[in-house]
Amino acid sequence: MALVKVQGLLLLLLTAVLLLSISPTGSEVVDSVKDCPEFFLQQTPPNIPGVLENGNIQDQNRYKVICQTLSDQRTFVTVYDTENKIPVFSASRYTISVGKRPKNPRWLIEPQLEDTRANKNMTKAGSKTYNHQAGDIDYKSQSHFDRGHLLPSSYGLDQKATFTLTNVVPQIKSFNQGSWNNMEQCVKCVMDKFCYNNNNNTEAFVVIGAEPGNTLLNNKVNIPSKMWTAFCCYSNSKQRWLAGAHWDENEDKRNTYLQTKTLVELSTDLGKQFDLFHGTRCPLHTTVTEFYSQLNNSCHCPPPISTTSVPSTSTSNPPTNTFTPASTTSSSLSTASVPVSTTSGPSSTTPAPLSTASVPVSTTSGPSSTTPAP
Numbered sequence: 001m002a003l004v005k006v007q008g009l010l011l012l013l014l015t016a017v018l019l020l021s022i023s024p025t026g027s028e029v030v031d032s033v034k035d036c037p038e039f040f041l042q043q044t045p046p047n048i049p050g051v052l053e054n055g056n057i058q059d060q061n062r063y064k065v066i067c068q069t070l071s072d073q074r075t076f077v078t079v080y081d082t083e084n085k086i087p088v089f090s091a092s093r094y095t096i097s098v099g100k101r102p103k104n105p106r107w108l109i110e111p112q113l114e115d116t117r118a119n120k121n122m123t124k125a126g127s128k129t130y131n132h133q134a135g136d137i138d139y140k141s142q143s144h145f146d147r148g149h150l151l152p153s154s155y156g157l158d159q160k161a162t163f164t165l166t167n168v169v170p171q172i173k174s175f176n177q178g179s180w181n182n183m184e185q186c187v188k189c190v191m192d193k194f195c196y197n198n199n200n201n202t203e204a205f206v207v208i209g210a211e212p213g214n215t216l217l218n219n220k221v222n223i224p225s226k227m228w229t230a231f232c233c234y235s236n237s238k239q240r241w242l243a244g245a246h247w248d249e250n251e252d253k254r255n256t257y258l259q260t261k262t263l264v265e266l267s268t269d270l271g272k273q274f275d276l277f278h279g280t281r282c283p284l285h286t287t288v289t290e291f292y293s294q295l296n297n298s299c300h301c302p303p304p305i306s307t308t309s310v311p312s313t314s315t316s317n318p319p320t321n322t323f324t325p326a327s328t329t330s331s332s333l334s335t336a337s338v339p340v341s342t343t344s345g346p347s348s349t350t351p352a353p354l355s356t357a358s359v360p361v362s363t364t365s366g367p368s369s370t371t372p373a374p
């Protein structure tokens with residue numbers, strides 16, 4: 001009798017423990033980028049040497065994957081460096097053109113970087129200092145640096161959610177408000193005008209990052225030496241994949257524009273192992289500068305350079321992603337590899353049908369009447 005009772009109790013306890021451990025509303029600081037896949041093209045994260053290789057975080061204590069969540073909604077993903085107290089990168093799926101930047105947005109932090117059991121929503125930074133991330137206070141009392149967004153608020157599914165300090169770096173004001181800002185607008189215009197998937201919905205993928213530098217803000221927050229950004233999308237109207245990249249040193253500067261470069265040029269600059277759209281059809285050797293003339297002046301795209309960089313060497317350019325450095329170990333994320341046609345252009349083949357697959361969100365958000373951004 002007694003034994004049966006004890007056994008029953010044990011079973012009950014066990015069940016309770018099991019239920020607790022698989023509770024779906026767990027953390028938003030997740031163990032792996034695979035737990036937050038919807039913000040990567042073909043659900044495949046970038047390769048960032050030393051940080052994120054073949055989908056695996058290299059130093060789990062230092063680099064944390066934040067599935068950025070506000071009001072229970074996941075809106076983008078960040079890999080955060082808790083030592084440097086700046087993000088390595090933020091990535092997102094761009095779908096709709098949102099309205100104006102929120103007025104007086106509140107700066108937020110990620111509570112789960114401090115305590116894994118904390119609230120999964122971002123919370124107000126207040127005037128506290130934090131052990132594992134920058135606080136608002138670290139950016140105050142100085143005039144040289146902005147809280148420079150990686151994922152811009154204008155690309156945000158929920159703009160307020162981009163105002164988390166885990167998505168910003170100390171960025172030189174003139175850089176943030178000058179050439180970097182113009183670039184953000186230009187890329188947004190390109191995405192709004194050309195990035196339509198096969199369902200005719202706006203869809204593009206962005207990855208934006210910072211290279212740590214050698215100096216600190218407030219003795220605590222790394223001041224990056226460089227910032228970079230890349231985007232990729234399928235264009236239904238152009239019947240091809242589009243991509244582009246931009247970067248510059250985080251320095252005081254007055255130049256108005258960043259030059260638009262190819263993905264391969266960015267990888268070459270950052271280090272060959274950088275592969276931001278790993279295993280996809282994103283073109284490595286072409287950009288979108290040829291379309292800038294079709295965009296509104298308010299897009300602030302760079303003017304054409306006189307020495308027109310030859311648009312796509314239309315010679316039989318074999319599969320787009322040959323560049324990947326032998327992908328070292330056979331990438332375990334082979335799900336990504338869309339069979340690349342052996343024929344030259346991606347144009348003839350039907351574009352990868354990933355649009356619907358990778359995108360559980362789109363059904364809810366609907367086709368959206370995409371009013372172009374002001």
Ligand SMILES: *[C@@H]1O[C@H](CO)[C@@H](O)[C@H](O)[C@H]1NC(C)=O
Nearest residue numbers: 025070071072118119120121
């Ligand atoms: C997150 O925010 C939403 C909306 O404010 C709220 O309903 C929810 O309870 C919050 N989650 C937690 C764990 O507090």
Ligand SMILES: *[C@@H]1O[C@H](CO)[C@@H](O)[C@H](O)[C@H]1NC(C)=O
Nearest residue numbers: 196198199200201236237370
């Ligand atoms: C997609 O949208 C464009 C303009 O928004 C329109 O011209 C085109 O006909 C649409 N294509 C389909 C297949 O609905």
Ligand SMILES: *[C@@H]1O[C@H](CO)[C@@H](O)[C@H](O)[C@H]1NC(C)=O
Nearest residue numbers: 295296297298299372373374
């Ligand atoms: C450019 O964009 C602005 C602001 O959205 C708009 O007022 C203007 O009409 C546009 N101009 C052209 C030529 O489309």
